[in-house]
Amino acid sequence: MADPEHPPAPAISLRAVSKSFAGNPVLRGIDLTVPRGQVIGYVGPNGAGKSTTVKILVGMLSAFDGEATVAGCDVRSRPLEVKQRIGYVPEATAFYESLTVHEHLLLVGRMHGLADALTTARATRMLAAFDLEPRLHSSIGSLSKGMRQKLLFTGALLHDPEILFLDEPLSGLDVQSTVLVKELVRGLAGAGKTIFYCSHILDVVERVCDRIAVLQAGRIVADGTFAELVENSRSGGTLEQVFLELTADSGAVQRAQALLDALGEGAA
Amino acid sequence: MTKPRRPREGSRLVSFTLRLGALLAFVLRPFGVDRARFLALLEVRLLEDIGRGRSAAAEQRPGMFHGGMVMTLVMYLLFGVFLALVLFHVGEPLAALTLVLGVVMIFVTMTLASEHIGTLFETTDLDVLGPLPVDGRTVLASRVAHTLLYFLLLVGSLGLLPLVAGTMRFGWPFAPTFVLALALATANCFGLALLLLVSALRFVAPARVRSVLLFLQIGGALIAFASMQILPMLGEVPTAWLVAHDSWWPWLLPPAHGAALVVSSVGSSPVLLDGLPAVELAVPPPQVGLVVLAFAAPCCLLGAIALMASSFQSRLAGMASSERGTVRPARRAWLRDRLLRNDEARAGYDFFAALTARERQFRMRTWPGIALAWFLAGWCVFRSSSGTGGGPAPAMACTGLYVVGVMMPQILLFTRFSDHWQARWLFRIAPLRSPAMFVHGAVVALAARFVLPVILLTLVVVLIVGGLPIVLDALYAALVVALLSLLALLHGERHIPFTRKFHPSEVSGALGRTLLFLHFAAALALLHTLVRRHTAALVGLSVAMAVLVVLQVRALARSLHQPARVKLDWDDERDERIAKRA
Numbered sequence: 001m002a003d004p005e006h007p008p009a010p011a012i013s014l015r016a017v018s019k020s021f022a023g024n025p026v027l028r029g030i031d032l033t034v035p036r037g038q039v040i041g042y043v044g045p046n047g048a049g050k051s052t053t054v055k056i057l058v059g060m061l062s063a064f065d066g067e068a069t070v071a072g073c074d075v076r077s078r079p080l081e082v083k084q085r086i087g088y089v090p091e092a093t094a095f096y097e098s099l100t101v102h103e104h105l106l107l108v109g110r111m112h113g114l115a116d117a118l119t120t121a122r123a124t125r126m127l128a129a130f131d132l133e134p135r136l137h138s139s140i141g142s143l144s145k146g147m148r149q150k151l152l153f154t155g156a157l158l159h160d161p162e163i164l165f166l167d168e169p170l171s172g173l174d175v176q177s178t179v180l181v182k183e184l185v186r187g188l189a190g191a192g193k194t195i196f197y198c199s200h201i202l203d204v205v206e207r208v209c210d211r212i213a214v215l216q217a218g219r220i221v222a223d224g225t226f227a228e229l230v231e232n233s234r235s236g237g238t239l240e241q242v243f244l245e246l247t248a249d250s251g252a253v254q255r256a257q258a259l260l261d262a263l264g265e266g267a268a
Numbered sequence: 269m270t271k272p273r274r275p276r277e278g279s280r281l282v283s284f285t286l287r288l289g290a291l292l293a294f295v296l297r298p299f300g301v302d303r304a305r306f307l308a309l310l311e312v313r314l315l316e317d318i319g320r321g322r323s324a325a326a327e328q329r330p331g332m333f334h335g336g337m338v339m340t341l342v343m344y345l346l347f348g349v350f351l352a353l354v355l356f357h358v359g360e361p362l363a364a365l366t367l368v369l370g371v372v373m374i375f376v377t378m379t380l381a382s383e384h385i386g387t388l389f390e391t392t393d394l395d396v397l398g399p400l401p402v403d404g405r406t407v408l409a410s411r412v413a414h415t416l417l418y419f420l421l422l423v424g425s426l427g428l429l430p431l432v433a434g435t436m437r438f439g440w441p442f443a444p445t446f447v448l449a450l451a452l453a454t455a456n457c458f459g460l461a462l463l464l465l466v467s468a469l470r471f472v473a474p475a476r477v478r479s480v481l482l483f484l485q486i487g488g489a490l491i492a493f494a495s496m497q498i499l500p501m502l503g504e505v506p507t508a509w510l511v512a513h514d515s516w517w518p519w520l521l522p523p524a525h526g527a528a529l530v531v532s533s534v535g536s537s538p539v540l541l542d543g544l545p546a547v548e549l550a551v552p553p554p555q556v557g558l559v560v561l562a563f564a565a566p567c568c569l570l571g572a573i574a575l576m577a578s579s580f581q582s583r584l585a586g587m588a589s590s591e592r593g594t595v596r597p598a599r600r601a602w603l604r605d606r607l608l609r610n611d612e613a614r615a616g617y618d619f620f621a622a623l624t625a626r627e628r629q630f631r632m633r634t635w636p637g638i639a640l641a642w643f644l645a646g647w648c649v650f651r652s653s654s655g656t657g658g659g660p661a662p663a664m665a666c667t668g669l670y671v672v673g674v675m676m677p678q679i680l681l682f683t684r685f686s687d688h689w690q691a692r693w694l695f696r697i698a699p700l701r702s703p704a705m706f707v708h709g710a711v712v713a714l715a716a717r718f719v720l721p722v723i724l725l726t727l728v729v730v731l732i733v734g735g736l737p738i739v740l741d742a743l744y745a746a747l748v749v750a751l752l753s754l755l756a757l758l759h760g761e762r763h764i765p766f767t768r769k770f771h772p773s774e775v776s777g778a779l780g781r782t783l784l785f786l787h788f789a790a791a792l793a794l795l796h797t798l799v800r801r802h803t804a805a806l807v808g809l810s811v812a813m814a815v816l817v818v819l820q821v822r823a824l825a826r827s828l829h830q831p832a833r834v835k836l837d838w839d840d841e842r843d844e845r846i847a848k849r850a
Contacts, residue, residue, distance in 0.1 A: 060696045083699035094690035096766065098626035103618065110615030111698035111706075139626075 009072030011036045011163050011194035012057060017066035018218075019052055026052045028218040029066070034211075036162075039185065039195040041205035043239075044215030045247050050198045051091055053215070054167050057196065058088045071162055084112065087156030091167040091198075093148045097141035101127070101151060104140060105158060112159035119158060126154045130177070145172035153181070163194040170201055182208055206239040216247045282314045289413055299574035301409040305402045309410035314417075344375070344425035351426070352433035361438065361534065365527035368430050369449060372423060373457040373523055379422060380461050381488030384415045385481060386632050388465070391687065394585050404580030408573075412462065423454050438534040445533040449526035452566065456522055459569030461488060466576040474586035482632060486639040522565075600717075607712050612700060616709025620683070621717055623766050629685040630766075637675050638722055642729055644671050666738070666745035670792050672726045673749030676719060677756040683714065686766035695764050703764060710765045711757055711824075719753050741796065744806055747813035748792055754820040758827060 012034035019027040027049045034040050044050050055061040056068055059079040067074070073081040095104065102123065109119030127133040130150040135143065143151065149172045156164060166185075170178050185195060185208045199205050205212060206226055214222040214229075222229055226239060233242045289310045293303040351368045388411050397407060427450045434442045468480045604617045624630055700706055727746045734742065800806050 058697050060693065080699045080701060083697055086697075088697050090693060092690070094688065094693060096623065096686070096688050096691045096694075098688075099619075099622055103622050107615055107619055108694065108698070110611050110618075111694075111700055113611060113699075115611075 008036060009069070010034055011038070011071060012040075012196060013067070013069045014053070014057075015067040017053070017056060017064055017068055019049070019056065019061065019064040026218055027056075027064070030215075030218075030220060032213060032220060032223070034194060034196065036194055037189070037192045038211060039189045039197060039209045041209035041212040042196060042198045042215065043200070043202060043205055043212060043243060048215040048247075049218045050215055051167055054088075054165050054196065054198055058086055058165055059083055084159075085162045087159070087161035087164045089149075089152045089156045089164075089166045089169050091171070093145070093152060095140045095148065095151075098139055100137050100139055101132070101143070102136045104151065105155060108155045109158055114159055122158055123154060126157065130154065130180070146174055146177060149173055150177065153184075161193070163196065164188060165196045165198075167198045168200065169197070170199065170204065178204075202239040202243055212239070214243060214246045222246050282311065285314055285417060286311060292413055293409075296409050296570075299570055300403065300405045300578070301574075302403060302406045305406045306410050306413070309402070309407065310413050313410065313414040341421060341425040344422055345428060348426050348429035352429040355430055355433045355437060362524070362527050362531050365434075365446075365449070365530050366524045369453045369523035369526045372426055372450060373453050375426060376419060376423065376454050376457045377461060377488055377491070379419070380415075380458060381485045381636060383633070384418070385465065385485055386629060387411065387415055388462070389469070389481065389584065389587075391584055391587065394581070397581065402581075403578070404582065404584075405574055405577045408466070408577045408580045412458075416458070419454055419458065423450055434530075441533045442530065445530045449529050452529070452563065453523060453526045455566040456569070459566055459573065463569055463572050463576065466573055466580065469583045469587065470576045470579065474583070477583075477587045478628065482635060485632060486636045488636075490640060490643050525565075603716060604709075604713075607716060608709055610705050610708075612702065612705040613709035613712070616706035617713040618709075619706075620710035620713040620765050623686070624683075624713070624718060627686055627766060629687060630682055633682040633685075634679055637678065638672065640671070642672075642726060666730060666741055666796060669723070669726050669730055669742065669745040669749050672722055673752040673792075676753040677760055679718070680714070680756055680760045683710070683765040684763050684768040686768070689767055689769040692764070692767035695767065704762075707762050707764060711762070715753075715757065719757075723749055723753070740803070740806055740810070741800060744799075744810045744813065745792075745796065747810060747817055748796075750817050751813055751820060754817065754824055758820060758824050 010033045012032070014030045014032040017027055017030040018025065026047075030049075030053060042050055042053065052061065056064050057070055057075060059075050059082050062076050062079070069075065070082045071085045073085075075082050099107070102120070105123040106116060106119055109116070109123070114122075124133060124136070127136060127150075130153070132147060132150050132154075135147065140148070140151070149169070153169070156166075169181055173181060182204060185197070189195060189208075189210070197205060197209055209226070211223070211225055212229060213220050222232070222242075224232070229239070229242045230237070233245050286307060289307055290303070293301060293306045296306070297303055351371060354367050355364050357364075388408075390411070427446070431443060431446055434446055464484055465481065468484060469477055472480045600618065600621050604614055604621075608614050608617055695703075695706075723746060727742055730742050730745075731739065799809055
């Protein structure tokens, strides 16, 4: 029974978080609170600061201004507790290529304190669901991009985390796997997991997320449910239209023409 | 498009090197190297070096002129003292110069074999270069030019003092011809080795190329070491005597060609036999042909390399992809479970054990050194038994063991590097309660699966060759080596293994340290010789060493749990900056 006087800490909380790389501001005072069990879509154009936000939240970047907590734990002062409770599917898939799939998952499992038998059992079932079980003893170097993405998912879910950070999770996946991941996200949300979902694929965000935050040049320019975003926008309709309006990028046709013109330059 | 591009960060060094590169590109153009692309690729590699160098100052990170590289240059400079003395003390210039240039060629071969093959045959940037319209020859040329920059610095340090000494002895004409001879010697040596390597890449099945490269590397290190044994014979036997007795073989030695070039310009001084002027040695007619050969060889090598390197990139990609396949699960649990109780430590053990067997950087840097140590053990036993006639001199016979011992700090260093260093994100997001425990497992794996077997195998080699008379000596030496290894593990910097990007400057420093550590081996062998005059003293010291080994094992076990001793000092932001810039 929830105690109304002591509400549970939010799953994710960012307070005035700013981050610069070599003097270039990437995040400019982000404020965001994500309650437990919510699936939040975090969208924005390239370079808006989505991956930087995720790296701060998963404890990969500790030098930033402001406050960030995950599962009630400060990511700077209690990074281990944060890491114990989260799963992370990064945007870039770097692996130790000569490890096998099984060795990689054992490594991840042991670092999360799982017994080898449990890791192997879970990994086998999850890999089977991803049609990856026959590759259990293959070196990671032999996997395709989509298979690596599935391996990242398996590694991120292996310890049954409370909060899942997905950074472009559908990258490289085939249609069947994309559908599988969408269903998986819905299922995890139904099981009470919090999911922080970064993506450029807006129709998927529109369908699977309870709430959407739009990031532009390091600032959150809109935050709400899909219906709220559409209601508050002038261009209405789809999330793509709302996104283009919010990110001041309605001149795509003109810019495409400029690109085509540039191709012809000098040819005459 | 033909001018070198302006360095984006205005570095004078990059700018200057690119000007040299532009000259080299001009030379290489007839061999199918695209000048503009060559300079673009070279600039990227240099900018990466400089980027690391800059952060070195602020973050104590390795860079091109980081302490390791400076230390190596100083070591090479100091080694040049011996070469300068040779130029002063060996009466006949041809013999002296052959000796000096021979040493330079040996250093070039050893450095190339032990350190730079990894850079030349790097596969990590293939994903970037693969889709770009750049020819394999151009890619190889840019890598060679980048590597040659390091060789320029190393050979420059090694040849500086001989240059000064030779100029003082022979006059000003010596300087330009000696520099030219040094350049030719380096080019010939480098070219020949490169031709072998590129041929292996071209003709050997992709799945076996890595192994062949490793064997070539080991062979290169052994040949270089064996050459070192031949060279003093030239110092001992004046060239005039060889000429007078129709000995032709010294003229086959490549260093003699460069020496002939120098002697042609400065003239040969009277040869002293037993302190008396014996013969005025003129440059013999065959030498003229040899001088021509000294110039012709690099051109021939260049042509052959260009011919072989047309498919460099695609063969490299084939090599990288051929290693991928199913791996039979290793049986390492029994030993691991008995040595370690903690899960994180076991994870470190398995991670390390799996990658030492497969990680290219580790294999290519470690095994040639170990092979050299075993070769040295056999050589010393052979020399000592043939010299005394009454069985091997024990201290000499145990030198191989000492060499293995002094290599251990370097092996510990090599465990840091990986081609797949970006996979360290795994450790960034892992809830490792104590990185020390993870590293503990890795150190135990290093000791149990690598250090101890290598020491034991070397001990067996020494005992087989040396026989029963040296059992006590070998035991003492093995204990000393175990102590050295433990000290290295105890006091060496600890990092999570295989999480650093390899960079030539870091390993140049390692080579410098190896050369320095070799002096420890010599000192230990000397101490051994002094101690063994009294069997009781040797027994006593052996017992003392055994006690020290036990104490160090306990100290190691205690220290391994201290989190503060493990460095988690990766700078992701800096590496990402470098990657983006590249």
